[in-house]
Amino acid sequence: MAFSTSSVEILVVVLCAFMAVSQADLDPTQMSAAILIRVDQSGKGDYRKIQDAIDAVPSNNSELVYILIKPGIYKEKIIVPADKPFITLSGTKAVDTVITWSGSGNIYDSSTMIVLASDFVARYLTIQNTYGSGAQAMALRVSGDRAAFYGCRFISYQDTLLDDTGRHYYSNCYIEGATDFICGNAASLFEKCHLHSVSDGTGAITAQRRQSPSEDTGFTFLGCTITGVKTAVLGRPWGPYSRVVFAFSYMSGAILPQGWDDWGDSSKQSTVYYGQYKCYGPGSVTSKRVEWARSLTNPEASPFLSKDLIGAKAWIRPAPTSFRRAASRPISHKADHGK
Numbered sequence: 001m002a003f004s005t006s007s008v009e010i011l012v013v014v015l016c017a018f019m020a021v022s023q024a025d026l027d028p029t030q031m032s033a034a035i036l037i038r039v040d041q042s043g044k045g046d047y048r049k050i051q052d053a054i055d056a057v058p059s060n061n062s063e064l065v066y067i068l069i070k071p072g073i074y075k076e077k078i079i080v081p082a083d084k085p086f087i088t089l090s091g092t093k094a095v096d097t098v099i100t101w102s103g104s105g106n107i108y109d110s111s112t113m114i115v116l117a118s119d120f121v122a123r124y125l126t127i128q129n130t131y132g133s134g135a136q137a138m139a140l141r142v143s144g145d146r147a148a149f150y151g152c153r154f155i156s157y158q159d160t161l162l163d164d165t166g167r168h169y170y171s172n173c174y175i176e177g178a179t180d181f182i183c184g185n186a187a188s189l190f191e192k193c194h195l196h197s198v199s200d201g202t203g204a205i206t207a208q209r210r211q212s213p214s215e216d217t218g219f220t221f222l223g224c225t226i227t228g229v230k231t232a233v234l235g236r237p238w239g240p241y242s243r244v245v246f247a248f249s250y251m252s253g254a255i256l257p258q259g260w261d262d263w264g265d266s267s268k269q270s271t272v273y274y275g276q277y278k279c280y281g282p283g284s285v286t287s288k289r290v291e292w293a294r295s296l297t298n299p300e301a302s303p304f305l306s307k308d309l310i311g312a313k314a315w316i317r318p319a320p321t322s323f324r325r326a327a328s329r330p331i332s333h334k335a336d337h338g339k
Contacts (some may be wrong), residue, residue: 015198026062028119028146029313034064034088034320041072050074050089050099059083065322069125069313071096077103082144088320090123094153094174098126104135104300107159111138118166119315120147123148133178138162142186146315149173156181157198159207163188163219167310180207187217189310195229197254204261206235208242218243218273220304226283228254236261239269245296245304247277255283258290277301 007095037053038045040242047053057233059081066088073288076099080087091097101112112129120142131137139156145166152159153174162176165186170190177323178199182190183206197203205226210217224246235244260274269292276286277296286295294300303309307316 003038003248005250017127024198028086028315028317031064031086031325032311032320034066035326036323037065037067039067039074040068040070041074045070045250049076051076051078054078054080054087056083057084057087061086064088064317064320066323068139069097073100077101077111078113080113080120080144082118085117085119085121085144087117088121088123089125090121091125094124094126094151097124098128100126100128100130101226101307102130104129104131104137107136107162108164109138110142111141111162112156113139114141115144115147118145120144121150121317122152123150123319124150126153126155128153129157129160129212131156133157141168142168142184148269148316158159159183159198167312167315169307169310169312169316178203180204180236180238182219183207183214183308185209185211185217185239186219187310188219189211189307189312190219190221192223193221194225194227195221195266197226197230197232199228199230199232202217203228203230203232203255204236204246205232207238208244209239210241210243211239213241215241215272218245220244220309221246221249222305223247224249225252226250226255226281227252230233230254230269231256233261235274236263237265237272240268241272241273242268243273245273245277245301246279247296247301247304248286249279250281251279253282257285257288259286260290260293261288262292275300275304279305 039053069091103110127139129137129139136159139154139160141162143164148169150171155176158179160181163186168188173193176196274296275296
């Protein structure tokens, strides 16, 4: 028996509502219809605050929920709970839709936004922590599996992005900080992102925390741009088996010739995996790199050069193509404003 697209969407709604479909039975890459929730500070949307919209999503959610955030400065601390998967938070332009907070302290609790849920997506948002220097002050912590970020900006000073655990994808994002401003132990691919060091001395871009050779984690930067106001190293090891690879990326003169730092522990030099492949720009020259850094060969680089690194085919989903209110009536087909 053949079903039309609309029939399949109705069937999914019925199953989710009345038969409690398990998330394991759902293929995110095939989910195309979403419930639309609008956040607007003027009062013309469904909610004025982003957190209120997230709170309205039912626990153990199994449908796509698309929270469209109207332009504005939202002074909120946001948490996406672990029991609320399949949420998208989207602005229309990152510089116009800003989520901001000023906080410091425990690295796991003080982020402006904390994502604990799986299958989360963010689009066209600025997420910032305005605390400044002197303490850990994260803009974003990502601790859920299968999270993707498109055209977002993450801005802080120390530990800007706590890329904590899970598989993550960052596309065309801007990440700004000074000290260890991309840190954590996720398995993440950063594609066509801009990394900008604002350290007034020598900054460190990454602090990856891989703890053992058996962990399939690490950061890969593919086709990225690296700039800075003064100088920076590409990374230093938060964990003894820290793994970071830069490929096809532009490195400005802000990157120091040695490239990497062992964080005062020479024993980590024999266990870290710090690689570079076909990068370019004045900071990319490998002749003066620390001797424990790697200039990757074609076979060595190959596993790091595609989304297969994070198993993306099984979970990275396209933008929704149809939207409905909670009552399931169609209301729009163009609310995403691009991928």
